[in-house]
Amino acid sequence: MTKRMCGIAGILYKDGTTPRVLGSDLITMLDGCQHRGPDSTGFALYHEGTENDRLRLRFFVGEGEEGATTLARVKAKMSEFGAEVIEEELIGSTARVMVRFDGDLQEFAYAMEHVAKVVSIGSRLDIVKDIGSAHDVDNGYQIAEFKGSHGLGHVRLATESDVTPDASHPFWATGFADIAIVHNGQITNYWKMRRRLEKRAFEFNTDNDSELIAVYLADKLAQGHTLSEALESSIDDLDGTFSFLVSTQDGIGYAKDRLAAKPMVMYEDGDLVAIASEVVSLNRLFPGEALATSEPTPGTYRTWRRST
Amino acid sequence: MASVDLASVSVREANEQIRRLGAEGEDVEVLNSDARHHIGVGLVHPITLRIRGSAGYFCGGLTDGPRIEVDANVGWGLADNMLSGSIVVRGNASAIAGVAIRGPDVVVHGNIGSRAGQVMKEGTLLAGGNASFMAGYMMYGGRLVICGDSGEQLGQDMTGGEIFVGGRIQSLGTDATMTDIEESEVDNLVEFLERYKIPFKGRFQKVINAGKLLRYARSEPRVRVIPFFEASESTGYWNDKVKEDVSIKAQLGRYRIRGYGAARALPHLSDLAFKRDLSMIPPDSGAVERVELATSLGGRVGATPIDLSMPVMIAPMSYGALSKSTKIALAKASALSDICDNTGEGGLSDEVRAAAKRIVFQCLGGRLGWNIHDMQRADGIEIYISQGAKPGLGGQLMAKKVTPEIAEIRGIPAGIDLRSPSRHPDVLGADDLVIKVEEFREATEYMKPVSVKLGAGRVRDDIKIAYKDGFDYTCLDGLQGSTGAASSEVLEFVGIPTLAAIMEALDALEEIGASGMPIVLMGGIKDGLDTAKAIALGAHAVAMGTSAIIAGGCIACLQCHVGHCVVGIATQDPEHEKRYQIDPEALNIHRFLESVRWQLASILNAHNYKNVYELSRSDLVALTPEAAKITRLPYAPEYREAPQRLQVATG
Numbered sequence: 001m002t003k004r005m006c007g008i009a010g011i012l013y014k015d016g017t018t019p020r021v022l023g024s025d026l027i028t029m030l031d032g033c034q035h036r037g038p039d040s041t042g043f044a045l046y047h048e049g050t051e052n053d054r055l056r057l058r059f060f061v062g063e064g065e066e067g068a069t070t071l072a073r074v075k076a077k078m079s080e081f082g083a084e085v086i087e088e089e090l091i092g093s094t095a096r097v098m099v100r101f102d103g104d105l106q107e108f109a110y111a112m113e114h115v116a117k118v119v120s121i122g123s124r125l126d127i128v129k130d131i132g133s134a135h136d137v138d139n140g141y142q143i144a145e146f147k148g149s150h151g152l153g154h155v156r157l158a159t160e161s162d163v164t165p166d167a168s169h170p171f172w173a174t175g176f177a178d179i180a181i182v183h184n185g186q187i188t189n190y191w192k193m194r195r196r197l198e199k200r201a202f203e204f205n206t207d208n209d210s211e212l213i214a215v216y217l218a219d220k221l222a223q224g225h226t227l228s229e230a231l232e233s234s235i236d237d238l239d240g241t242f243s244f245l246v247s248t249q250d251g252i253g254y255a256k257d258r259l260a261a262k263p264m265v266m267y268e269d270g271d272l273v274a275i276a277s278e279v280v281s282l283n284r285l286f287p288g289e290a291l292a293t294s295e296p297t298p299g300t301y302r303t304w305r306r307s308t
Numbered sequence: 309m310a311s312v313d314l315a316s317v318s319v320r321e322a323n324e325q326i327r328r329l330g331a332e333g334e335d336v337e338v339l340n341s342d343a344r345h346h347i348g349v350g351l352v353h354p355i356t357l358r359i360r361g362s363a364g365y366f367c368g369g370l371t372d373g374p375r376i377e378v379d380a381n382v383g384w385g386l387a388d389n390m391l392s393g394s395i396v397v398r399g400n401a402s403a404i405a406g407v408a409i410r411g412p413d414v415v416v417h418g419n420i421g422s423r424a425g426q427v428m429k430e431g432t433l434l435a436g437g438n439a440s441f442m443a444g445y446m447m448y449g450g451r452l453v454i455c456g457d458s459g460e461q462l463g464q465d466m467t468g469g470e471i472f473v474g475g476r477i478q479s480l481g482t483d484a485t486m487t488d489i490e491e492s493e494v495d496n497l498v499e500f501l502e503r504y505k506i507p508f509k510g511r512f513q514k515v516i517n518a519g520k521l522l523r524y525a526r527s528e529p530r531v532r533v534i535p536f537f538e539a540s541e542s543t544g545y546w547n548d549k550v551k552e553d554v555s556i557k558a559q560l561g562r563y564r565i566r567g568y569g570a571a572r573a574l575p576h577l578s579d580l581a582f583k584r585d586l587s588m589i590p591p592d593s594g595a596v597e598r599v600e601l602a603t604s605l606g607g608r609v610g611a612t613p614i615d616l617s618m619p620v621m622i623a624p625m626s627y628g629a630l631s632k633s634t635k636i637a638l639a640k641a642s643a644l645s646d647i648c649d650n651t652g653e654g655g656l657s658d659e660v661r662a663a664a665k666r667i668v669f670q671c672l673g674g675r676l677g678w679n680i681h682d683m684q685r686a687d688g689i690e691i692y693i694s695q696g697a698k699p700g701l702g703g704q705l706m707a708k709k710v711t712p713e714i715a716e717i718r719g720i721p722a723g724i725d726l727r728s729p730s731r732h733p734d735v736l737g738a739d740d741l742v743i744k745v746e747e748f749r750e751a752t753e754y755m756k757p758v759s760v761k762l763g764a765g766r767v768r769d770d771i772k773i774a775y776k777d778g779f780d781y782t783c784l785d786g787l788q789g790s791t792g793a794a795s796s797e798v799l800e801f802v803g804i805p806t807l808a809a810i811m812e813a814l815d816a817l818e819e820i821g822a823s824g825m826p827i828v829l830m831g832g833i834k835d836g837l838d839t840a841k842a843i844a845l846g847a848h849a850v851a852m853g854t855s856a857i858i859a860g861g862c863i864a865c866l867q868c869h870v871g872h873c874v875v876g877i878a879t880q881d882p883e884h885e886k887r888y889q890i891d892p893e894a895l896n897i898h899r900f901l902e903s904v905r906w907q908l909a910s911i912l913n914a915h916n917y918k919n920v921y922e923l924s925r926s927d928l929v930a931l932t933p934e935a936a937k938i939t940r941l942p943y944a945p946e947y948r949e950a951p952q953r954l955q956v957a958t959g
Contacts, residue, residue, distance in 0.1 A: 005739035005773075036739045157738060157776055184739070241736065260403065260422040260440065261736045263384065277739075279343035279362055279383055279402075288340070290361055290380045295402055295421055297459075298441055 005157045006169065007033035007277040008182040008264075010245040011285075012150035012252045015271055016307045023138070023146030025285060026153040029274065030134035032281035037155035040168035041137045042129025044120070044152040044180035044247055053102045054086070055177070056126050057112065058119040060166050061095045070116050071095045077115045081108050092130055092140040093165060094119060106175045110203050113174065117166050117205070122178035124249050129154075129168040149306040152247050154182040170247075171210040174203055176218035178249040183210040184277060185242035185262040193237065213238065217246055231255045231301035245275060253303035260298035267293045273304050309358070314347075315340035323349060323750055330355030330374070343383060345743055348376055350751035352680060354393065365743050366734075368395045370680045370751040384421075385734045387414045388747070389675055390431070396504065403440075406433030407733045408675035409450065410719050415504045422459070425452045426733040427674050428469065429719035436506045442481065444471045444515070446674075446729055448720040453497065455508045463515045468721045471515040472497060474508055485518035553796060563797060565704060567868025567878060569697045569790035569832065569854070574805045576788060577838040579935035580845075580928050581947040584914050586837075595909040600919040603849060605648075606688060606757025606780040608824055611749075614666055614688050614757055617646035618905050619843060619920060623830050623853030624652035624670050624690070624761065624783075627677070628705050628714050628726075629792025629868065630857075632657060633888040634877045637860050639663035640890070641897035645905070648687065650851070653703060653728060655717040656682040668759065671748075673702065673729040676718035680751060688757040688780075689748045691732075691741075693770070696789030696831040699763030699803045703728035704793040708871035711880040738773040745777055759783060764809035764831070771813040771827075772820055781826040783851060784809050788832025790854045792878055793869035806831035808938050814846045836907020844923040845939065852904075859900030860893040 009029040013020060026043055034041075047056065061070035067090045075085055078099055087098040095116075101108065105121070112118050120127035128141045134155065138144050154169035173179035187193070187209035194204060194212055202215055213234065220230035227246070231253050241261035246253050254275055256264055266275040267282045274282050279293050296302070310329050312322045323346065326336050330353035337358045341347055345364035348357050351374040359367070362380040369388030381399035388404075390412040400418035404426050411431040419437035426445045434453040441459035444452045449468040457475035464481025472489070480486070489512055501508050549571065556564050604613035622642045627635045629652070636659050642649040643665035650668045651660070655677020661667065669686035671678050683689055694700055705714075705726040715722035735741045748758050757780035762770050764786045774782045786806025791799070804812070810829050817825065826848030833839060833850045842850050858864060861875045868878035876888030912920060915927060929944035930936035936943035 005737050005742075007739070035742065157742075185737075258441075263403070265402070278364065279381060280345075280364055283342050283362065292399075293362070293381055294400070295440075298422060 005037060006182075006184050007036035007155045007281070008169075008184050008243065008245055009033070009153040009274075009276045009281050010151070010182065010247065010252050010254070011272060011274045012304050012306055013272045014304070014307055016149060018271060020272070021145065022148040022151050023143040025274075026151055027134045027138050027144055028284045029276055029281040030153045030155050032284040033276060033278045034133055034155050036277060037157040038133065039158040040129065040131045040156045040165060041134045042127065042154045042156075042168045042170050042182075043137070043143055043146075044125060044127050044170040044182070045143070045146050046122075046124040046148050046150055046178075046247065046249065047126060048124075048148060052123070053100050054123055055083070055099050055101050055105075055121060056123065057097045057099065057121050058126060058128070059095045059097070059112070060093055060117040060119060061090070063093050067093070067095060071097075074112065074116050077111055081111065083108070094128070094130075094141075096126070105177055109175045109177075113203065113205055118172065118174070119166075120172040120180065122172075122249070125172070125178040125180055125247075127170050127172055127180060129170065130165045131168070150247060150252050152180055152182045152245050152252070167206070167208065169210055171206075171208060171214050173214035173218035174205050174211060175215070176222065179214055179218045179221070180247045181210050181214040181217070181244055183213055183242060183244035184264075185244070185257065186240045187212060187238050187242060188240035189238065190240075209240075210244070213242075213244055214246070221248070227251060227253050227303045228301065231303065235299055235301060243277070251303055251305040253301060254296060255301040256296050256298060258299035265293050265295050267291050309335045309337050309356075311337040311339055313339040314342055314344055319344050319346050320750065320754070322347070324753070326355070326357065327351060327353075327753075330357075341378075343381070345383065346747055346750045348374060349747055350680060350684075350753070352684075362399070366747045368393075369747055370683065372680055381418070382416075384740075384743075385747075386416070387412060387433075388734065389678055389680070390414070391679055391681075392431075400437070401435075404733050405435075406431075406452075408678065409433065410679070413500075413504070415506070417506065419456070420454075423733060425450070427729065428452070432500060434500070434504070434506065436508075438475065441478075444469070444484075445481070445733075447471075448674075453500070453512075455501075455506060455510075463517070465521075466517045467724050467726075468517060472512040473515065474510045474512050477513065477515070480515065483518050483521040484515050487514050487516050489514040563795040565706075565793050565869045566796050566799070566866050567790070567792050568799070568864065568866045569788050570800050570803075571866075572800055574787060575807050575932065575934040575938055576805065576832055577807060577841045579807070579930060579932045580841050580939065580941065581931055581944070582840070582844075582911065582914075582927055583929055583944075583947070584927065586911060586914050589910050589914050592910065592913065595913050596905060599909045599912040599917070601905060601908055601912075603920070605826055605828070605849065606759070608757075608780045609778055610754060611757045611780060612687075612755050614648050614668070616648055616849065618908060619847075619849035620645075620647050620839060620901065620904055621668075621828060621849060621851040622647065622649045622856055623785075623789075623851035624650035624668070624692070625853050625857070626652035626654040626703070626705075626792065627657060627660070628654040628709060628718065628880070629703075629878060631873075631876055631879055631885045631888060632659065632713075633885050633890050634857070634860065634893075635660045636663050637888070637890045637894040637897060638856060639667065640894035641856070641860070641901060642666070644894065644898040645901040647901065650690065651677075651682075651686070653677065653692070654714070655679070656686060657717065661685055670761070673732040674718075675733075676720065676726075676728060683748070683752055683756070686756065688759060689752060690759045690761055690783065691735075691744065691748070692761045693732075693735075694730075694763030694765065694785075695761065695791065696763045696785030696787055696803055696806070696809075697791035698794040698798045699765040700730060701794065701798060701802075702730035703791075704869070706793065706869055706871055709880045714880055738777055741773070742777050745779065757781065759828075761785060763789075764804035764806070764812075767804060767809050767812040768816040771816045772822070775817060775820070775822045775825050779825065781828060781848065782813070783828045783830060784813055784847075786810075786829070786831030789830060791868075805938075806833075807935065810842065810845055810847055811939055836904040836911065839904060840908055840911045840920075840923055841928060843920060844925060844927050846925070856897050856900065860897040861888065
């Protein structure tokens with residue numbers, strides 16, 4: 001497993017009519033804690049108002065010719081599954097595709113993953129991550145104007161061989177739609193938990209423990225548990241030091257390990273909740289104001305839902 | 309009152325202005341503080357600093373004397389290692405508030421996060437509200453006051469000091485106990501609460517160390533001296549050392565503690581050889597003059613580098629494990645040979661500072677002897693993560709060695725069996741470490757090189773983090789490194805041999821295309837030949853501990869932990885220390901260091917090299933299959949036939 005060190009951020013607007021812009025708020029928060037991770041930056045963004053049979057997919061395909069070739073392979077595989085491509089775009093080192101699809105999502109997702117490196121799949125979720133700062137990624141992918149109800153962000157300091165975008169966060173719950181994770185810490189019973197999930201035929205595409213958390217939670221949700229229940233059991237089941245944020249189609253949540261070895265602070269008022277590694281990220285959202293921030297206590301979790 | 313606006317200047321510039329204004333006797337207001345890290349770090353004047361907003365990590369850290377007020381909340385490590393003065397926070401404080409304080413009043417009107425007062429030594433840390441879990445963790449002294457409720461494991465592994473709680477105590481930590489509170493203590497608390505206008509009407513409960521666990525009931529038995537060779541398994545399986553181990557454990561009922569490093573045979577630099585036949589080098593008094601051995605360390609990010617007349621340093625060894633006389637002799641020898649000394653744990657004494665031309669000041673997890681003034685008078689700052697002899701474990705200093713003087717410089721109660729924590733309170737990952745390094749740089753105005761010492765464990769990951777976190781250089785310590793006290797199983801079996809460590813480190817740096825971060829290799833470096841081989845492999849310099857100690861009179865009896873060192877080195881007993889003759893031993897160590905210089909120069913001459921960094925891997929072969937496997941050097945057993953021992957020039 002690669003070691004990671006990072007800053008995390010998440011925000012949810014409680015009121016659907018907020019004038020705040022999700023993309024710009026997340027950039028602001030991540031810019032505030034970029035010192036925690038200068039190598040790569042990522043965003044998990046949730047689009048508004050999509051139809052039920054639409055799926056958004058994003059792949060790492062490489063740039064230029066390589067990107068076009070990989071996208072062609074992806075589309076060929078999509079047609080085998082009867083997925084009809086509605087939109088497609090090559091941007092940065094990724095391909096963004098929207099399809100009409102109503103088959104078995106897990107089977108489709110694994111098949112996609114075998115063709116190209118999937119960044120995210122969801123009816124609302126779109127994960128954008130690449131090397132560079134929050135502003136660099138914004139320049140490449142136009143994050144700043146993105147409007148939405150909630151999202152996550154992550155900055156990362158890499159220690160692996162090359163700084164590549166696919167090791168950056170957020171992580172998508174491989175095989176499940178619309179679930180994303182940003183995580184600061186290290187899960188020490190990673191392999192035990194992973195083998196347990198693999199025995200049940202779940203696939204993993206990285207050795208990253210954040211992917212494990214995402215799949216773990218997604219599995220709990222798929223079994224009919226609420227997000228709160230999934231987070232509660234994660235504190236018991238996962239060993240190590242962690243502060244993580246999870247997002248779903250309609251909400252966000254956090255969990256913090258019992259040792260509280262990884263920082264996390266939050267601000268909440270009637271309009272929004274914002275959670276980050278450092279207070280500086282929260283302050284940036286309200287320049288010049290003295291914010292009443294608080295720190296989640298060890299071994300706790302909480303969830304928030306967007307207004308429908 | 310002057311004001312500094314963080315909306316228009318960086319924290320670094322703001323701190324420069326604040327320091328200057330403080331020196332001039334001016335008070336300062338900080339505007340738009342925006343929860344930025346390191347505000348007010350490194351202040352040594354009685355300045356009043358008003359922070360109009362929130363502060364980030366290490367607010368008022370590494371200071372002596374300021375009065376700081378914060379209008380809102382603070383991040384991790386409030387008042388880190390503050391020596392005197394006061395900090396008042398109107399809002400809440402995050403984790404490890406009051407970490408390692410040594411005398412100030414630290415008052416938080418709201419709640420304090422987890423591990424508040426960790427390794428604190430003196431002064432008062434007060435929370436008007438609640439404390440999260442493990443408040444008073446490993447505290448050595450001082451007073452921790454929690455007006456509200458306390459979380460779990462209050463006073464975990466505390467060895468001294470008192471904790472007062474006004475509310476509910478969720479649970480006590482290991483070895484903490486409730487005790488009766490005295491009238492005078494209540495009066496003192498009431499006076500303190502009134503002084504800082506903290507409303508509190510209830511009754512306090514008092515928690516102290518129970519003293520059951522952190523004491524060795526029995527000291528190590530005195531044993532006869534077994535020579536190092538006899539202590540290794542090369543002299544048979546049930547040898548004297550093994551038999552002694554068994555019989556001592558039969559008395560103690562626990563693991564054994566001893567000094568020195570691994571005694572078993574491991575692949576090492578002695579399993580490498582230069583291809584060039586060095587045995588034929590004639591004694592040559594001009595050898596040193598013909599070559600360039602001088603180097604420097606620490607210019608990576610603009611600090612003043614540490615100059616070395618040759619690529620050799622004195623390895624960090626603590627004042628505590630070693631007597632003050634030995635520390636002074638090492639410092640003197642390092643100055644005579646124009647290289648650099650290292651404090652190790654346990655602080656920098658005036659005598660050692662005066663004797664050393666250059667010295668690196670080391671910061672360990674217990675922050676024992678750590679303080680802003682010695683940071684500022686050192687030539688380099690080093691954060692210790694672990695050491696080769698016992699990577700991942702903390703230090704052990706037996707009660708016999710914790711004399712009043714040692715206790716004073718370390719800021720702990722005299723006569724305790726001292727365990728140094730195995731990890732830093734404020735470094736739980738590489739992201740925290742970045743912020744810690746920045747604190748050191750702020751406190752020393754970016755003038756001192758900041759290095760990291762890594763015991764060889766997960767070298768591949770650790771060295772990448774060291775590079776990414778911007779350290780000026782890394783000291784890498786292999787399994788053959790020694791220590792004053794550790795369990796013998798750990799010494800023998802935990803860690804990665806020096807040879808494997810340097811290879812992993814170099815491979816890892818190459819993997820990420822890193823350049824410009826020198827490695828100082830240590831752990832069993834015994835002469836100029838080892839030094840030359842280490843540099844040929846890719847180290848920038850070496851550090852010598854055990855060999856310097858032996859040069860200065862150590863008889864290698866492995867009894868460093870006992871405290872009765874017969875030659876006055878590993879002892880704090882004045883009667884034993886009297887035997888140590890500082891000046892003659894300093895000269896002995898100096899002569900040994902000069903022999904290293906001569907060997908290095910001779911090896912360069914034999915290769916027709918002018919500069920020590922012309923040495924390269926292509927000059928080396930491996931004498932054993934293991935060493936060849938580790939280093940990927942050609943396996944050339946035929947070189948075993950040609951002994952390469954260099955005779956040291958005499959006279």
